[in-house]
Amino acid sequence: MVNRIFTVEEARALMPALLGYANDLIAIRADLAEIGHDLASTGRSRLGGIAEAKALEARVAEILGWFGDQGIEVKGVAPLLVDFPAVLSGESVRLCWIEGETTLGWYHRSELGFPGRRPLP
Numbered sequence: 001m002v003n004r005i006f007t008v009e010e011a012r013a014l015m016p017a018l019l020g021y022a023n024d025l026i027a028i029r030a031d032l033a034e035i036g037h038d039l040a041s042t043g044r045s046r047l048g049g050i051a052e053a054k055a056l057e058a059r060v061a062e063i064l065g066w067f068g069d070q071g072i073e074v075k076g077v078a079p080l081l082v083d084f085p086a087v088l089s090g091e092s093v094r095l096c097w098i099e100g101e102t103t104l105g106w107y108h109r110s111e112l113g114f115p116g117r118r119p120l121p
Contacts, residue, residue: 004071004085008120011084011095012104014070022080022099025063028056029078081114088121095120 029055035053038045060077067074067082073094075081083094084104092110096117 006071006084006086006095007088008086008088008095008104011086014072014084015097015104018067018072018082018097019102021063021066025060025080026099028060029061032056032060075114085110 001091031047032053035045035056038047039049039053058113064074064077072086073083074087075083079099081096081098083096084093085109086093088107093107094110095104096106096108096114097104098114105120106117107120108114108118
């Protein structure tokens, strides 16, 4: 994991790539859930078997690796929640994005976490 402090502009510049990876992760997450359920309940799935599940798990690891390589902190995967370490007005914060949002518009003080989310000024 890269220790990086982002400006709002730097974090927002990564949003198109982040949204692409997020969409991939969300689709893979759903496929994995379906395969797991189907295999456990009927022994087969229209999406494949153990080999396909392992390939999807490997892709999830690649995607999560991309986030880490950028210095983005993954806080959750269902829903996908990420933080960009930053400093605003001299204070340590996390620029915060959660699955379903189309832009980066929130932050919270580093020690408060998600419940302390506020709109970016």
